[in-house]
Amino acid sequence: MSFTKHCRNDVFISYAHADNKAGLSGDRWVSRFTQFLDNSLQQRLGCGDCLKVYFDNRDLSSNDQLEDLVDEVRNSAIFVAVTSPSYVQRDWTRKELDAFAQLSGSSDRLFAIEMLPLDSLEDYPHPIDSKPRAKFWQQTSPDSRTPLSLDPELDRQIYTQKALDLAEQIRKRLLEFESRAASPADAEAMVSDADSIGKVLLAQATDELEFEREQLKSYLQQMNVSVLPEHDYPQGGEAFKDALGKDLKDADIFVQLLGNAAGRKPPDLPEGYIQAQFTMASEAGKSMLLWRHPELDVEHVASAEQRQLLTSESVVASGLESFKSEIISAVKLVNQPKRSVPSSFVYIGAERSDLPVAKEVSDALKARDYPVMLPTFEGSAEDIRQDLEDSLLESDTVVFVHGSAPTTWIRGNLRRFHKLMSLRETPPQKVAIFTAPPPKDGDIGISFPYVEMVDSSEGLDVDSLLSLLDKGG
Template identity: 40%
Template sequence: MSFLDQYQNDIFVSYSHVDNLADMDGQQCVSMIVRQMRSILKQRLSRDGVEIYWDDSHLRANQVVDEALQAQVASSGIMLAVTSPAYFDPDSYTLKELEWFLQQPGAGDRLFVLEVLPVDNENEMHPEVFTRKRFQFWQASGGAVGTPMILDPRHDRQPYMTALTEFCGQLRERLVGLKKEAGGIAPGSAQPAEPAATVLLCQTTDDLEYERGQVRSALQQFNIRVLPEMEYPQGGKEFRQAYEADLAEAGMVVQLMGRAGGRMPADMPNGYLSYQCDAAISAGKPLVAWRHPEVEPSEIENSVHRAQLQRAEVITCGLESLKTLIVKSLEEQKRPAREVRSSLIFIGADRTDMPLAKELLQALSKRGLPVAVPIYEGTPDEIQEDLTENLIDSDSVIFVHGAAPTKWVRSFMRRLSRSLADRSGPPDCTAMIKAPPPKSEGVNFSFPNLQIIDCTDGFDVERIISQMELKL
């Protein structure tokens, strides 16, 4: 019995029999995937599981078989194309199956692609496969050549099960969606709880699919709806339309970044990563951009991607810390706005620049404004705690870059960037005062709406105050 009442088969598996040839141990790749997929979906949907059709008979090339197979394709809710170079052989039956399926109304939203081996020349792909996100089910072998190899549970048990479980999660979501569209009630989903929040988990490069799956799973455990529900079509115009539709529904956008910059189509010259971040910021959506501490921007050759990794919004932490940060930030969004109070100004400065900071503190204090500067007495934990609280609670953040090394300034800006997740909104004023001595190089670090006041020719407090965009 199928899960979808409106279809005879829930899933039709289209694959090349070449990819299911037994290896030296007698294992068959596609057979193993289908068995595991059936078990995982049965656990996630109902005791009856799903009806999966796949032809393992090797019978082909006669009209009766053609008609029977075409009927099975037409009566299937989802097609799973298990692709490889052999799948796109012009004489293969797989392309016939794909065309038969695509003739059905709404078939484009019901096609999933599991890539067991990559194609050397993407121009050989069917357009419907080329223009959509393909779920990678292979990894490059070690060594200089890096030959693609199908994931094998005998040697790659954890990545194999992680990839298959994540993929089955996407299949489950689409199956449940199709059942709801037909007016049915999905087992276990009769009265779903209202999502606690909606997060748009941006498309990323293939090397981060595992981390993206981990973040998705973690958020779903907190009843957080994660978009996209289906992978985006590839290609500038189509991608933008699908992404912007999800962006309108999202309460937060999360972008994972790795060493690879990803594809840059002609109508999206800076690539998918840059576009997604820029669109989120333009739409006024809270953005959490992340890279692992092991990814060092200075080692990235591609200048566009290197600049992307150095954006002010990018935080650097472990994957578990990222999950916690996202959930915490979503909880903060639900809290009532803080009570309006008179503006608190925090002046950040390294020890070497504290005399200049205190000079500015005195001038602002005379105007009746609450002002704070860092403390450098106490335990390291007390000093850091005080700094964090000031960055979160201050309405204006000013920092002095005089004799302090550039490394201190960059560290301060990173800490300020991380504090945004704990604030109810960005500071009213964020300013950097470039104090003597003159600097030969910049800090190479941007921050949204950062005001830079150049006083390297002389630290004039009154001139600084007159130029700062403070709410006095």
């Protein structure tokens, strides 16, 4: 019995049998991985024995067996490819992959892990060549190029973290697949992931920090942050730099975890992967957040270049949980909508008795990022007159507040402004009379074609004035 009602198998494990030979301890790597994944999915789905993971451990020797496998592939909801040099060289594993890739809507139900990496001259088959691949291997030492598959016991922390992350991703896809199958009409309306709030380039780390990097990657993805790179960069100078450069153009923030090791330095990248990533991100002008453990003793770090990197201004020495929050805040800050600042400089003219209304209008305009000026009543009569005329000449928009002030005040200011019009370098964008309470008896007896009226005398309504000004000239 399977969890998905529309497929015979929930998960199909595709692997090369050469990768599942018993090691010195007697353990078979792919078998153990499959069992861990099976148990984790059952726990997360809460379905007990209802989950069906198809894992064929027969030594294939006939076309009939291959046809049986292809049939199982076509009746599986999820496909997991355990990749390695052996995997990409076997015809049968490629045929399994091709069979699943031909299914409708299979792209987001195909997962791949790397049990071992490929040689530099080998390529992953389509479509896993463009898929994120969880790395289940590491270098035997910082200076070694020899990869070694993660051991569930010796590398328990990082192995468990990676396997649980994979199980959680598969769980989500199984639930989504079942929901789509149950409601075909809604399939087009569904999305596989929530909208991303931003993109973080999470730099390649040394092996000592691989567990922390996986933890951070999982957290960011749960917080709807897209994490680059989608799969590991090619190792080597130019190929590595080319891949990193492309992702830097697309990333909002560069994040790097630093330890006491300077990392590997291949012959064609003498500065090493850690320093190269930092340098390229700096040259690209990216916002950068670097992290190190607060208890790391920088003075005892062997590499002078690494010590310098660990003490750079961008480095945060804190707990990883605190650093996670800093990244989210930084991503949101970088991607927050840019508020457009109105170019219109507004002068609000008002008689002293109408200053409370003028200030209310001013506060509303400031909230919209308008530059605003109110009249002054300090200084000599000549100083006040000169300030008024300068304001009328230099403002882009002029608003006269007519509330308690007598009609003679508004008439006098309109005549003054009309005389000054010929002295302005550019015509005003807006000129408005904002009529505030109390209600007026009749009109003011003067009009100009460029002056607009906003009547709020029956009850103060600043929004009506804002609507007029927001329309621009």
